[in-house]
Amino acid sequence: xxxxxxxxxxxxxxxxxxxxxxxxxxxxxxxxxxxxxxxxxxxxxxxxxxxxxxxxxxxxxxxxxxxxxxxxxxxxxxxxxxxxxxxxxxxxxxxxxxxxxxxxxxxxxxxxxxxxxxxxxxxxxxxxxxxxxxxxxxxxxxxxxxxxxxxxxxxxxxxxxxxxxxxxxxxxxxxxxxxxxxxxxxxxxxxxxxxxxxxxxxxxxxxxxxxxxxxxxxxxxxxxxxxxxxxxxxxxxxxxxxxxxxxxxxxxxxxxxxxxxxxxxxxxxxxxxxxxxxxxxxxxxxxxxxxxxxxxxxxxxxxxxxxxxxxxxxxxxxxxxxxxxxxxxxxxxxxxxxxxxxxxxxxxxxxxxxxxxxxxxxxxxxxxxxxxxxxxxxxxxxxxxxxxxxxxxxxxxxxxxxxxxxxxxxxxxxxxxxxxxxxxxxxxxxxxxxxxxxxxxxxxxxxxxxxxxxxxxxxxxxxxxxxxxxxxxxxxxxxxxxxxxxxxxxxxxxxxxxxxxxxxxxxxxxxxxxxxxxxxxxxxxxxxxxxxxxxxxxxxxxxxxxxxxxxxxxxxxxxxxxxxxxxxxxxxxxxxxxxxxxxxxxxxxxxxxxxxxxxxxxxxxxxxxxx
Amino acid sequence: xxxxxxxxxxxxxxxxxxxxxxxxxxxxxxxxxxxxxxxxxxxxxxxxxxxxxxxxxxxxxxxxxxxxxxxxxxxxxxxxxxxxxxxxxxxxxxxxxxxxxxxxxxxxxxxxxxxxxxxxxxxxxxxxxxxxxxxxxxxxxxxxxxxxxxxxxxxxxxxxxxxxxxxxxxxxxxxxxxxxxxxxxxxxxxxxxxxxxxxxxxxxxxxxxxxxxxxxxxxxxxxxxxxxxxxxxxxxxxxxxxxxxxxxxxxxxxxxxxxxxxxxxxxxxxxxxxxxxxxxxxxxxxxxxxxxxxxxxxxxxxxxxxxxxxxxxxxxxxxxxxxxxxxxxxxxxxxxxxxxxxxxxxxxxxxxxxxxxxxxxxxxxxxxxxxxxxxxxx
Numbered sequence: 001x002x003x004x005x006x007x008x009x010x011x012x013x014x015x016x017x018x019x020x021x022x023x024x025x026x027x028x029x030x031x032x033x034x035x036x037x038x039x040x041x042x043x044x045x046x047x048x049x050x051x052x053x054x055x056x057x058x059x060x061x062x063x064x065x066x067x068x069x070x071x072x073x074x075x076x077x078x079x080x081x082x083x084x085x086x087x088x089x090x091x092x093x094x095x096x097x098x099x100x101x102x103x104x105x106x107x108x109x110x111x112x113x114x115x116x117x118x119x120x121x122x123x124x125x126x127x128x129x130x131x132x133x134x135x136x137x138x139x140x141x142x143x144x145x146x147x148x149x150x151x152x153x154x155x156x157x158x159x160x161x162x163x164x165x166x167x168x169x170x171x172x173x174x175x176x177x178x179x180x181x182x183x184x185x186x187x188x189x190x191x192x193x194x195x196x197x198x199x200x201x202x203x204x205x206x207x208x209x210x211x212x213x214x215x216x217x218x219x220x221x222x223x224x225x226x227x228x229x230x231x232x233x234x235x236x237x238x239x240x241x242x243x244x245x246x247x248x249x250x251x252x253x254x255x256x257x258x259x260x261x262x263x264x265x266x267x268x269x270x271x272x273x274x275x276x277x278x279x280x281x282x283x284x285x286x287x288x289x290x291x292x293x294x295x296x297x298x299x300x301x302x303x304x305x306x307x308x309x310x311x312x313x314x315x316x317x318x319x320x321x322x323x324x325x326x327x328x329x330x331x332x333x334x335x336x337x338x339x340x341x342x343x344x345x346x347x348x349x350x351x352x353x354x355x356x357x358x359x360x361x362x363x364x365x366x367x368x369x370x371x372x373x374x375x376x377x378x379x380x381x382x383x384x385x386x387x388x389x390x391x392x393x394x395x396x397x398x399x400x401x402x403x404x405x406x407x408x409x410x411x412x413x414x415x416x417x418x419x420x421x422x423x424x425x426x427x428x429x430x431x432x433x434x435x436x437x438x439x440x441x442x443x444x445x446x447x448x449x450x451x452x453x454x455x456x457x458x459x460x461x462x463x464x465x466x467x468x469x470x471x472x473x474x475x476x477x478x479x480x481x482x483x484x485x486x487x488x489x490x491x492x493x494x495x496x497x498x499x500x501x502x503x504x505x506x507x508x509x510x511x512x513x514x515x516x517x518x519x520x521x522x523x524x525x526x527x528x529x530x531x532x533x534x535x536x537x538x539x540x541x542x543x544x545x546x547x548x549x550x551x552x553x554x555x556x557x558x559x560x561x562x563x564x565x566x567x568x569x570x571x572x573x574x575x576x577x578x579x580x581x582x583x584x585x586x587x588x589x590x591x592x593x594x595x596x597x598x599x600x601x602x603x604x605x606x607x608x609x610x611x
Numbered sequence: 612x613x614x615x616x617x618x619x620x621x622x623x624x625x626x627x628x629x630x631x632x633x634x635x636x637x638x639x640x641x642x643x644x645x646x647x648x649x650x651x652x653x654x655x656x657x658x659x660x661x662x663x664x665x666x667x668x669x670x671x672x673x674x675x676x677x678x679x680x681x682x683x684x685x686x687x688x689x690x691x692x693x694x695x696x697x698x699x700x701x702x703x704x705x706x707x708x709x710x711x712x713x714x715x716x717x718x719x720x721x722x723x724x725x726x727x728x729x730x731x732x733x734x735x736x737x738x739x740x741x742x743x744x745x746x747x748x749x750x751x752x753x754x755x756x757x758x759x760x761x762x763x764x765x766x767x768x769x770x771x772x773x774x775x776x777x778x779x780x781x782x783x784x785x786x787x788x789x790x791x792x793x794x795x796x797x798x799x800x801x802x803x804x805x806x807x808x809x810x811x812x813x814x815x816x817x818x819x820x821x822x823x824x825x826x827x828x829x830x831x832x833x834x835x836x837x838x839x840x841x842x843x844x845x846x847x848x849x850x851x852x853x854x855x856x857x858x859x860x861x862x863x864x865x866x867x868x869x870x871x872x873x874x875x876x877x878x879x880x881x882x883x884x885x886x887x888x889x890x891x892x893x894x895x896x897x898x899x900x901x902x903x904x905x906x907x908x909x910x911x912x913x914x915x916x917x918x919x920x921x922x923x924x925x926x927x928x929x930x931x932x933x934x935x936x937x938x939x940x941x942x943x944x945x946x947x948x949x950x951x952x953x954x955x956x957x958x959x960x961x962x963x964x965x966x967x968x969x970x971x972x973x974x975x976x977x978x979x980x981x982x983x984x985x986x987x988x989x
Contacts, residue, residue, distance in 0.1 A: 084983055114979065122975055203974065206981040215838035217831055217863060217872055347867040351837040353961060359971035367974035515870040517909070603870040 006030045006467045010093050017454045023059045028092040046098035047466040054543055054563050056095025056458035058414040061300050065097055067190035075198045081116040096463040124199050128370050139192055139381045146185045146389050151396035154432045172429040182393050193382045200371040207368040219512055220566040226345045227368045232376040237293040238550030240286040242330050245320030247282050251275040254321045263310035289385050295528035295548045298383030301414045305388035315532045316551030404428045406440035415451040510585030512605040513571030518558040518580050519599045522592045541592045545570040553577055558600040560588045634676030635728050638669050648673050650752025650812035662925040664948050669816030670732045677811050684719035690806050699800040705793040713788040730776045740817050746772045751786035752812040771892050783813045819947045821935035823906045824849035829923040829930045835957035840864045840916045844907045847882035860906045864916040878902045914946055922951050929954040
């Protein structure tokens with residue numbers, strides 16, 4: 001398999017984007033002026049992280065990439081001493097992130113890392129539940145701290161209490177300090193994010209590996225089915241909507257809840273009804289923290305939470321109210337799912353012939369079951385709850401920058417790197433203290449406009465799935481399980497790159513996410529807002545789905561996504577509802593248009609489009 | 612009936628015990644312990660029926676019936692004289708002895724009461740199938756099929772699309788006479804197996820009028836994966852698949868979840884079907900437009916897999932199964948199992964592996980060793 005040389009790809013600068021490199025950290029660049037680094041970059045295999053970044057990164061949003069660059073790598077390489085791998089290196093071309101696992105090449109060094117790994121990883125595996133309970137406490141404390149963090153406005157005259165309390169500090173200083181605190185909390189949260197994840201994935205991937213050794217044809221979704229948790233908190237936001245739907249019917253306010261698609265109108269109507277107020281109280285209890293769930297993956301500033309977009313959960317509640325009134329059971333079929341999980345596990349166990357294989361299977365299954373709830377639950381704490389609060393704190397920072405004229409709109413803040421924001425805040429604060437105009441009022445707005453144009457051009461660019469030199473062996477567990485880098489996926493990526501005109505594609509493939517075959521009308525929903533357009537029995541086609549999309553699954557009969565593996569939200573939910581899903585197709589939302597008849601084969605991952 | 616089969620050696624000379632032993636029986640009256648009575652093939656069909664598997668109905672001429680026929684045809688008594696001093700490599704004499712014995716068998720009528728019994732069973736079978744003079748497959752069912760090199764038993768003899776009592780009787784005699792081909796005689800001489808100890812049963816089974824037919828393995832033939840069922844199918848009778856004359860459609864079904872994992876639709880150029888005039892199986896060229904059409908619908912694939920799973924469970928081991936979808940019957944009751952025998956290739960391999968078992972380790976050790984090995988990508 002042959003892939004392009006990274007530096008050749010980068011050298012073809014998109015006209016009008018010259019100088020784009022300044023939008024991102026300098027260490028993310030492929031270089032030509034450093035022969036040693038250049039050689040390393042050429043000999044290394046880099047693959048586009050389309051799983052996390054379906055679109056180019058905004059300069060500020062690069063924060064999470066840097067955060068996991070550090071966190072994943074340190075846990076592999078410096079904390080757990082995973083014997084054959086160091087961290088995962090990062091680069092960027094035209095706003096798209098390329099990553100590469102770094103192996104330990106010297107066999108002696110690998111050997112010397114083994115005892116440390118056994119001790120360190122062993123400690124976590126052995127004490128998993130107790131350590132995970134500690135993790136929850138740390139994580140919740142971090143979120144509380146974030147919520148309490150004040151982003152102060154700069155008054156013309158400081159409050160008298162500064163004097164009477166002899167505080168000795170100004171709001172200007174607080175703004176600078178609290179911005180730093182905000183960033184540091186974010187980085188800390190991502191330290192925690194990876195505390196268990198590397199080991200969790202390792203346990204999962206090698207259970208999968210062993211199951212595939214015993215049963216070469218076993219679909220990954222079946223392995224996941226054997227270990228996936230039933231009571232994961234990822235389902236809780238959706239459960240809250242169901243609860244609220246039932247509560248509305250109980251209180252007799254369901255008509256009021258359903259009378260408009262606009263939350264503000266519904267809320268105003270409810271406030272006039274005594275029972276409506278009671279329902280609103282229940283709603284407020286649900287909102288913290290469950291409505292902090294993001295409408296996207298949570299990785300990007302534009303992924304707003306339900307709390308930010310109340311029309312989204314409202315539409316979900318309305319769907320459930322209708323279902324309940326039609327006499328449809330909206331409860332998750334938990335018992336059924338559990339019974340099916342146990343049946344599948346027992347049947348596979350029954351097919352294992354050698355007792356020592358059975359013992360190994362049980363051993364690995366037990367380990368995978370222990371680690372798996374974390375693998376699912378951390379998402380809500382970090383990517384959803386923490387991030388939702390974090391993005392809004394950043395908007396408060398943006399509001400202050402706008403107030404002082406360094407940016408034209410709050411949302412312009414995302415076009416600055418986080419260290420540029422810090423500089424701009426110094427500019428603002430010193431000018432405020434001094435009583436002069438910040439220099440940035442003349443420089444940033446122009447730069448932001450230019451960057452917006454660059455981002456638009458980046459979005460239209462097609463990032464090659466892989467560049468550099470393919471390795472013979474991959475040992476880094478994330479690379480295998482999360483990004484699914486295998487021989488066949490590389491071949492598929494090479495094929496995807498060749499699709500020139502999406503409107504001619506009749507058949508394409510993704511990962512088999514949930515079994516079954518369904519034919520029906522497609523509905524392309526690019527964002528969660530679009531799910532209100534879904535008609536009963538349509539097939540949902542989406543870039544990716546997240547917990548906030550849950551109400552959509554009550555209406556559809558199959559789901560297709562661009563991004564995600566067998567453990568992605570869409571795959572898990574579809575398995576639970578017993579409907580087919582094909583995930584990680586790469587480009588379903590480009591090929592399929594709303595109204596087209598498509599056939600989804602969730603057992604093989606094939607999509608057929610009738611044209 | 613298993614008790615009746617306890618008489619392991621059928622004495623062709625004396626006919627002892629024949630009065631209490633049945634000469635004919637329905638498949639459902641026997642089970643896998645009845646090999647000595649009805650041979651391997653018929654006893655396994657009985658076993659399947661009793662396990663709740665849908666098998667085309669039929670009956671067997673038992674080894675008692677066979678023994679009586681041989682005695683009355685005078686073959687039993689004549690054998691020692693005819694074969695005396697014969698060497699297994701004396702081809703000319705073997706051929707002539709074989710011809711003589713076979714003519715003797717094929718020319719001899721069944722006793723009138725035995726003929727009447729066969730006719731009565733056949734009439735009842737036709738009534739059961741709601742087809743007048745129902746077409747049947749007549750096949751020999753040998754008692755020694757499990758012996759190594761069992762082909763001497765002549766179990767390859769199968770006559771399809773046989774209708775009417777006279778034809779049934781004629782082909783039954785042909786099955787019996789196939790025990791005395793030159794090759795079979797030579798084989799027994801070489802193995803020191805007494806000719807008079809040979810016993811045979813003849814099965815008469817309703818022909819499945821198959822729209823589609825084929826074979827099914829309850830493991831993956833390519834890698835031995837026991838979690839799948841592999842199905843090969845083509846339109847018409849299963850002969851085209853069994854003989855390898857076509858590249859059949861190929862399906863792989865997950866045994867646990869019963870969903871279709873792989874589906875390969877091939878261009879199937881020939882079909883075996885029944886000639887309406889002669890009522891015989893004929894090979895025809897499949898119309899071009901139909902060649903690449905999926906020969907089994909998904910519901911049938913799943914139903915077959917379900918049956919395969921049940922059969923495997925009953926026998927407690929991977930199985931090799933022949934099946935057919937009957938076009939005379941409505942969906943839901945039209946898939947039939949024609950034959951089921953233990954799968955051998957992978958089972959043998961596994962036995963060999965068991966001599967050197969791997970060792971189970973802790974999850975930690977396994978994760979470590981797997982990390983060290985990594986995943987090959989190119």
